[in-house]
Amino acid sequence: MKPLVWVFVEQEEGKVHPVSWELLGKAGELAQELDGVAEALVLGHQVESVAREAISYGADKVYLIDDPVLQYYRNEPYAQGVINLCKKYKPEILLLGATPVGRDLAGSIATSLETGLTADVTGLEIDPKSKNLIMTRPAFGGNIMASIICPNHRPQMSTVRPRTFPLPTKDPSRQAEIIREELGLREEEIRVKRVDFIPKDKVVNLEYAEVIVAGGRGLGKAQGFSLLKELAQLLGGEVGASRAAVDAGWIDYEYQVGQTGKTVRPKVYLALGISGAIQHRVGMQNADFIIAVNTDPKAPIFRIADLGLVGDLYQILPPLIEAIKKERGHGKA
Amino acid sequence: MNILVSIKQVPDTTNIRINPETGTLVREGVPSIVNPYDVHALALASLLKRLYGAHITVITMGPPQAEEALKEAVEFGADRVILLSDRKFAGADTLATSYTLAEAIKYLAQEAPFDLFLFGKQAIDGDTAQVGPGVARRLGVPLITYAVKLEIIDQEKKEVIVHRKTASGVEVLKVTLPVLITCDKEIADPPFSPLPELIKAAQTKPEIFNAQRPIPYKREKLGLKGSPTRVHRVYTPQLKSAGDILFVSEIGVSEAVEKIIAVLKDRGIL
Structure with a gap:
């Protein structure tokens, strides 16, 4: 039997997290090296369209568990569903997004299957000799990179950060089989019940922003972020922050970029008053272009910046905002 | 209420430096701290104790110096502190770690079953967020990760409401105890410790569990031996x-x- 490279497809109300398609693209590459197949797991309620979408993103087969119990994500039924599928089909590799859902789920699955799990992976390759999966991740706050293998247990599991791999091209004409499976759990058996959901006013989508205006300790005060927000809005981007700014309480954790925050790869990343500790750099060094403004010429951020400006961000920001407003006005006229 | 909190002593990663000549980690002078998220788990236990009365057991796995982390737990009001320490535990990945912790918890639960298991949402040295979910599986209790709020709505029926952060909002979940919760920072703020607890902490000697006593662990499931994952290669990232x-x-x-x-x-x- 051909080795199976599996991807758990994460969806909320039928809307798929792009990391799942990024992983499906990578799974295709890994499967090729193993002479195997890339397959998708779709769990949810009324999600057949998601199964078809998975095929168009490269799945050679889709396992679909469609059950009202899976209406929204909960650890217990989702873990049970994936564990049952793994026991039945014995995949070689199982990949999940390193998202709140993926991380919640992966630890439960790996423990029940008594296999290894590598978190927050930023690189995947097949060892040409042993055919083991080599999973690379930052360790010790990003100070070192560690390659991890799981030689004697299957599946080899990892959670992978969004934006680690490119989004594959969608091909709606692709055809593949959809296998329907039963969950085998009733609502009464599930111990955690959702009684309410409070949606966020604004979902911060840092991972997929094209421009990020990020601030750090150098802002000196929480109010500094209002200037950054204005600039980000003008550019159609998002605000980001270093851990120092988040720890200071100037901005919410969900804006944090870095090893303990999000991994981003915008077209342009403006690092304002960010010293660029390694733990921050691992989250943003893959930006296409990095502009850094900092008063300290020795700040490590300048070692990776494409354009480094040594100076006071409060001197540069107001005239920059004015200049962009002018440009925008020009464009509209 | 009988509460178990699991904590980890970690190097303060914000202070880690790389030797520019050798490209290796400089470990000397890096202070050890209680993992910041675990501090909030302890704070929640402490708050519940003050509000409803509770017995708090705190466990940690680590080298002998992890005793310091347990002393800090006593400052938060821990009634019993246990250090799981043995060379055979060393080199454990998250699977072996969750085994080691879960066996200790099962042993302790023989005296009195736990209602609530509290973990930090992740440890700042490994950032895996895998040990809490792993222990929940091994204990067979429901899991709620990324919790930001816990309310007891019915003490008698042991019903609680937990708010859980997701990517798109906050879920309000209802569950009957026992439950294992991994805590985010918002769950509770560390209290100021009263003087008697500070004195008690200074005098605390934690109970030590090793690989044989009081639990005869399965050797093959411990430490490096019990870990499916292996470090293949370690290198300094290129700038x-x-x-x-x-x-x-x-x-x-x-x-x-x-x-x-x-x-x-x-x-x-x-």
Whole structure:
């Protein structure tokens, strides 16, 4: 039997997290090296369209568990569903997004299957000799990179950060089989019940922003972020922050970029008053272009910046905002 | 209420430095702290104790010096503290760690079953967020990760409401105890410790569990031996090469602004 490279497809109300398609693209590459197949797991309620979408993103087969119990994500039924599928089909590799859902789920699955799990992976390759999966991740706050293998247990599991791999091209004409499976759990058996959901006013989508205006300790005060927000809005981007700014309480954790925050790869990343500790750099060094403004010429951020400006961000920001407003006005006229 | 909190002593990663000549970690002088998220788990236990009365057991796995982390737990009001320490535990990945912790918890639960298991949402040295979920599986209790609020709605029926952060909002979940919760920072703030607890902490000697006593662990499931994952290679990440560094004091503010505008145009943002 051909080795199976599996991807758990994460969806909320039928809307798929792009990391799942990024992983499906990578799974295709890994499967090729193993002479195997890339397959998708779709769990949810009324999600057949998601199964078809998975095929168009490269799945050679889709396992679909469609059950009202899976209406929204909960650890217990989702873990049970994936564990049952793994026991039945014995995949070689199982990949999940390193998202709140993926991380919640992966630890439960790996423990029940008594296999290894590598978190927050930023690189995947097949060892040409042993055919083991080599999973690379930052360790010790990003100070070192560690390659991890799981030689004697299957599946080899990892959670992978969004934006680690490119989004594959969608091909709606692709055809593949959809296998329907039963969950085998009733609502009464599930111990955690959702009684309410409070949606966020604004979902911060840092991972997929094209421009990020990020601030750090150098802002000196929480109010500094209002200037950054204005600039980000003008550019159609998002605000980001270093851990120092988040720890200071100037901005919410969900804006944090870095090893303990999000991994981003915008077209342009403006690092304002960010010293660029390694733990921050691992989250943003893959930006296409990095502009850094900092008063300290020795700040490590300048070692990776494409354009480094040594100076006071409060001197540069107001005239920059004015200049962009002018440009925008020009464009509209 | 009988509460178990699991904590970890970690190096303060914000203080880790790399030796620029050898490219290796400089471990000397790096202070050890209680993992910051675990501090909030302890704070929640402490709050519940003050509100409803509770017995708090705190466990940690680590080298002998992890005793310091347990002393800190006593400052938070821990009634019993246990250090799981043995060379055979060393080198454990998350699977072996969750086994070691879960067996200890099962042993302790023989005296009195636990209602609530509290973990931090992740440890800042490994950032895996896998041990809490692993222990929940091994204990067969429901899991709620990324919890930001816990309310007891019915003490008698042991019903609680837990708020859980997701990517798109906050879920309000209802569950009957026991439950294992991994805590985010918002769950509770560390209290000021009263003097008697500080004195008690200073005098605390934690109970030590090793690989044989009081639990006869299965050797093959411990430490490096019990870990499916192996470190294949470790290396220092390469920095991408830097571009121009310009002093605003030399080129002037308007040229600095022009440079930024030029990049934004070049990259199709403007």
